[in-house]
Amino acid sequence: MKWGTRYGPEYVNRLKSMVKRHLSYEHRFVCFTDRPEGIDADVEVFPLPEMKLPAGAPERGWNKLSMFPEKLEDLEGDTLFLDLDVVILDSIDPFFEEEGEFLIINDWKYPRRVTGNSSVFRFRPGAHPYVLDYFLNNLEDVRARFRNEQAYLSDAIHQRGKLKYWPAEWCVSYKYHCLPTAPLNYFIKPKYPAGTRIAIFHGNPKLQEALEGTSFWVRRYSRPAKWVEENWR
Secondary structure, three states: OEOOOOOOHHHHHHHHHHHHHHOOOOOOOEEEEOOOOOOOOOOEEEEOOOOOOOOOOOOOOHHHHHHOOOOOOOOOOOEEEEOOOEEEOOOOOHHHHOOOOEEEEEOOOOOOOOOEEEEEEEEOOOOOHHHHHHHHHOHHHHHHHOOOHHHHHHHHHHHOOOEEEOOOOOEEEHHHHHOOOOOHHHOOOOOOOOOOOEEEOOOOOOHHHHHHOOOOOOOOOOOOOHHHHHHOO
């Protein structure tokens, strides 16, 4: 999904290219967006589903919940949702082979909580309409009880007994697993752990900052990561 101006079309096009290199199965690459300009012609583009959120509401990823109506365009079968700001490093075939109805990243900061990171999750369109229905009918209650979309999504799926996490080594956090801790981050270049398939850029440093390096004085200083440049294309 791409909405607003935070990410340009190059994020969609590079993600499509990474998927093509790392997925051997025949597949469709789909983008839901309100700004299709600049997106490659071989990307299937659909309008961004309308979400009537309160004016001025904090951006907490709530738009992602629009992936859970009873019918999502003509999509069917196992569908892998990928955030735009991820870097694919190895085959993602296993993400379609892992058993389970709904799979998501186990949140790295609070692994014992029922909270997933929705940068990478697999679902079947139309299988979980209760997620969106409850949100739309109880919007203020959901926003009061859950900080963001992924906390609510994880809880809603868990309540139905369908939540399952990816193997921990497949999806890693750039800031937690790739960036050396201070002060080593000033001298050692970031590297990803063995077994990594997708690197996730949440919070800071952002993907572009990992690519170029960050200011010497920022809290999470990052030297340029050559492997980001080599793979984000």
